Amino acid sequence: MTLQIEISGQACGARVTGLDLAGELTPQLVQEIRRAWLGHKVLAFPGQRLDDDALERFTIAMGGFGEDPFFAPIEGRKNIAAILREENETSPLFAENWHSDWSFLARPPAGTCLLAIDIPPTGGDTLFANQAAAFAALPDDRKDQLRQLTAIHSAKLAYAPEGTYGEKDAGRSMAIRPDPSARNTFLHPLVKPHPETGEECLFSTLGYIVGIEGMEVTEAFALLSDLAEWQSRDEFVYRHRWEPEMLVMWDNRAVLHKATGGYEGHRRELHRTTIAAWAG
Ligand code: SIN
Numbered sequence: 323m324t325l326q327i328e329i330s331g332q333a334c335g336a337r338v339t340g341l342d343l344a345g346e347l348t349p350q351l352v353q354e355i356r357r358a359w360l361g362h363k364v365l366a367f368p369g370q371r372l373d374d375d376a377l378e379r380f381t382i383a384m385g386g387f388g389e390d391p392f393f394a395p396i397e398g399r400k401n402i403a404a405i406l407r408e409e410n411e412t413s414p415l416f417a418e419n420w421h422s423d424w425s426f427l428a429r430p431p432a433g434t435c436l437l438a439i440d441i442p443p444t445g446g447d448t449l450f451a452n453q454a455a456a457f458a459a460l461p462d463d464r465k466d467q468l469r470q471l472t473a474i475h476s477a478k479l480a481y482a483p484e485g486t487y488g489e490k491d492a493g494r495s496m497a498i499r500p501d502p503s504a505r506n507t508f509l510h511p512l513v514k515p516h517p518e519t520g521e522e523c524l525f526s527t528l529g530y531i532v533g534i535e536g537m538e539v540t541e542a543f544a545l546l547s548d549l550a551e552w553q554s555r556d557e558f559v560y561r562h563r564w565e566p567e568m569l570v571m572w573d574n575r576a577v578l579h580k581a582t583g584g585y586e587g588h589r590r591e592l593h594r595t596t597i598a599a600w601a602g
Contacts, residue, residue: 325354329362334452334577335560336362343367343569344376347383356384359433360519364450364572368565374402374593377437377569381595384571388431388596391424392481392504394497396593405436405581405592406495413494414486420451420554420578423596425526426475426508431574431596438568440591445584448570450560450577454521456553457513468524468549471512474533475526477504509535516575517600523576527553553578564592571597 326340338358341351359365372380378401381387393403405416424430436448457465480486481504488500512534514525527550534542562570572579574596 325358327358327362330560332560333455333558334363334450335366335562336364337366337368339368341367343370343380344372347379352383359384359571359573360516363452363454363576364560364562364570366562367569367571369567370569371567372437372569374399377402377435377593377595380569381435381597384435384597385432385600386598388598389424389427389429390596391427392477392487392499392501394499396497401595403594404439404496405590405594407585407590408495409587409589411493411495413491415581415583416487416494416496416498417579417581418583419529420449420527420550420580421529422526422574422578424477425510425530425574426477426504426506428508429599430510431598432600433571433573433597434579435569435571435595435597437593438564438566439593440589441564441566441568442585442588442590444588445582445586446564446588446590447582447584448562448564448579449554449582450562450572450579451554451558452560452577453523453525453553453558454516454519454576456555456558457522457524459558460552465513465522469511469513469522471537472509472535473512473526473531474507474535475510475530476507476532477530478532479529480504507532514575516573519576521576524549524553525575527578 387401
């Protein structure tokens with residue numbers, strides 16, 4: 323099987339054809355996909371007829387399942403969640419802020435897979451921001467400053483009972499399960515060398531970062547806000563347009579992502595797994 327890789331021409335992302343992900347995932351194929359994934363950070367596989375079994379097989383082949391707090395899985399599965407918005411839903415969009423999935427965990431997932439189930443005719447693109455490029459483009463003195471900083475990550479703003487998806491979040495079709503454990507914090511360097519490529523990447527952003535270790539709150543917030551604008555500049559962004567029968571996988575260690583709207587009156591559903599942290 324020869325993979326055809328069409329580069330997006332944007333800050334990251336590539337479209338991969340010439341393979342059938344419902345078929346055998348040989349070690350050689352897995353290696354080729356992983357190599358392309360590390361290089362392009364976001365891979366889209368169009369024209370794949372995959373069911374939930376095939377999504378699970380693919381995720382296992384790419385590194386195994388990651389931990390997924392705060393979502394109830396879909397019925398009959400332990401590791402698949404539905405990213406779902408019904409056509410008449412009026413609750414605020416899910417995941418409309420830049421983030422890296424579950425960055426507040428001790429071992430955040432290396433990647434995420436999303437399988438198109440029900441794709442609206444317009445809108446609902448996912449944006450990705452290349453954080454190796456964002457870091458590389460900074461002036462040297464700023465890089466040195468950021469390399470010294472440790473970020474305090476927490477899910478509290480989103481998933482604590484008082485958070486965005488907590489008790490006041492009514493009418494949402496997604497099975498989100500807020501919990502007091504979302505108030506826990508975990509430290510990660512603000513600049514993390516990618517464990518597989520060695521590239522230095524800005525790791526996560528406001529939303530899941532609630533402070534900087536040893537820095538006064540207002541100063542930390544000003545720094546993080548300023549940095550968040552830099553991290554999502556147009557030149558670092560890839561806009562992904564969904565198609566039916568498409569699987570996408572991205573590298574949480576190297577990109578931020580966010581959902582977008584623009585599909586009012588239409589249903590949107592994707593099945594999601596996370597790929598476990600790389601064991602080395
Ligand atoms: C996500 O952040 O996992 C969801 C992205 C999307 O709905 O486009």
